[in-house]
Amino acid sequence: MPDDARARARDDAPGAVTEASPGPLTAAEGMDRAVALARRGPAYGPNPRVGCVLLAADGTVLGEGWHRGAGTPHAEVAAIADAAARGSDIAGATAVVTLEPCAHTGRTGPCVDALTQASIGTVVYAVADPGDASSGGGEVLRGRGIRATLVPHEGAHALNRRWLAAMRAHRPYVIAKWASTLDGRMAAADGTSFWITGEEAREHAHRVRASVDAIAVGTGTVMIDDPSLTARPGGKQADHQPLRVVVGHTDTTGKRVWEGGGAVAIDSRDPHEILAQLWAREVRTLIVEGGPTLLSAFLRAGLVDELNAYIAPALLGAGPSVVDDLGIGTMADSLRGQAVTSERLGADTLVTALLTEGV
Numbered sequence: 305m306p307d308d309a310r311a312r313a314r315d316d317a318p319g320a321v322t323e324a325s326p327g328p329l330t331a332a333e334g335m336d337r338a339v340a341l342a343r344r345g346p347a348y349g350p351n352p353r354v355g356c357v358l359l360a361a362d363g364t365v366l367g368e369g370w371h372r373g374a375g376t377p378h379a380e381v382a383a384i385a386d387a388a389a390r391g392s393d394i395a396g397a398t399a400v401v402t403l404e405p406c407a408h409t410g411r412t413g414p415c416v417d418a419l420t421q422a423s424i425g426t427v428v429y430a431v432a433d434p435g436d437a438s439s440g441g442g443e444v445l446r447g448r449g450i451r452a453t454l455v456p457h458e459g460a461h462a463l464n465r466r467w468l469a470a471m472r473a474h475r476p477y478v479i480a481k482w483a484s485t486l487d488g489r490m491a492a493a494d495g496t497s498f499w500i501t502g503e504e505a506r507e508h509a510h511r512v513r514a515s516v517d518a519i520a521v522g523t524g525t526v527m528i529d530d531p532s533l534t535a536r537p538g539g540k541q542a543d544h545q546p547l548r549v550v551v552g553h554t555d556t557t558g559k560r561v562w563e564g565g566g567a568v569a570i571d572s573r574d575p576h577e578i579l580a581q582l583w584a585r586e587v588r589t590l591i592v593e594g595g596p597t598l599l600s601a602f603l604r605a606g607l608v609d610e611l612n613a614y615i616a617p618a619l620l621g622a623g624p625s626v627v628d629d630l631g632i633g634t635m636a637d638s639l640r641g642q643a644v645t646s647e648r649l650g651a652d653t654l655v656t657a658l659l660t661e662g663v
């Protein structure tokens with residue numbers, strides 16, 4: 305194949321890498337590269353972000369790929385296609401993958417079969433696949449005489465931290481998000497909450513919305529605030545819009561959340577039931593955006609994994625607090641966040657914390 309045709313074929317290959325690959329890599333450098341490739345995939349959706357680099361014995365990069373979202377080729381298949389487009393011989397090569405290759409047929413075929421058919425000699429993966437159907441790929445490969453080794457890598461784990469937690473818990477990963485004053489008020493006494501925080505904090509929140517599968521609010525917020533709940537980073541509708549979820553018994557027909565489709569009502573007040581319905585819709589990451597009644601229900605049920613609190617340097621003195629009674633009577637029982645971070649956003653501060661163990 306002439307060089308320019310080969311380059312075009314490579315660019316058209318699923319998950320193909322359009323810029324030059326780095327020079328010879330060790331397996332550890334290959335994993336760093338695979339993580340960087342995986343980051344190009346979307347953080348939302350039912351599938352994890354995965355990257356794959358195919359290395360020759362001398363470390364030459366033979367092919368690279370990453371997963372671009374549900375229904376598109378997995379990273380391993382994309383890397384094999386990239387290698388074919390480059391004209392690389394990958395028999396006996398090492399595949400460095402950020403996640404254990406899948407062993408099942410979902411929207412696409414099993415990666416273990418693609419690696420076997422490509423005569424890959426060694427597979428190094430950084431995270432075991434916790435999926436009920438997709439796990440066990442390492443074992444299958446070893447059974448076929450392919451050296452398959454799990455070599456843990458922090459960056460590869462961090463890449464899919466929320467997805468991994470969701471898969472282990474068999475429910476969406478839940479982020480409780482709110483904007484409050486310094487005295488913990490979510491709205492003023494008259495119900496107004498526009499705007500507690502400034503533009504930078506709101507812009508940040510829109511970017512987070514564009515990276516998750518769904519956003520939930522209670523019917524109270526829909527009736528009082530009438531939010532559209534869309535993701536609008538930079539003031540523009542994001543390409544990916546999370547599913548907008550209205551929780552509760554009240555009929556909210558005619559409110560803005562129903563404009564343009566992409567919204568669903570869940571006529572339940574039970575957080576477990578709500579998460580089960582969203583899991584069935586392939587929601588892996590959910591933001592509960594309030595109001596205080598819904599946030600409190602999720603916290604009381606122990607179903608919040610992460611807190612995202614945007615705190616404004618303002619006082620209200622009256623109005624709804626972020627959470628109602630959580631049934632906590634003494635300081636020793638207080639809910640304490642771990643892995644706490646804080647970030648200044650204009651005049652406001654974003655405090656994030658994890659509430660569940662091991663995520």
Ligand SMILES: NC(=O)c1ccc[n+]([C@@H]2O[C@H](COP(=O)([O-])OP(=O)(O)OC[C@H]3O[C@@H](n4cnc5c(N)ncnc54)[C@H](OP(=O)(O)O)[C@@H]3O)[C@@H](O)[C@H]2O)c1
Nearest residue numbers: 482483491497522523524525552553554594595597598601
């Ligand atoms: N600052 C912020 O970040 C922020 C964010 C959101 C809202 N807010 C403010 O919050 C205020 C609204 O508060 P809110 O507490 O009424 O809002 P909410 O939590 O959005 O809605 C409460 C309603 O949701 C339904 N619901 C769903 N699950 C429930 C459960 N487990 N237990 C009880 N009810 C459940 C109930 O209505 P049904 O009768 O329909 O079942 C309930 O009345 C507004 O003033 C708004 O501005 C502030």
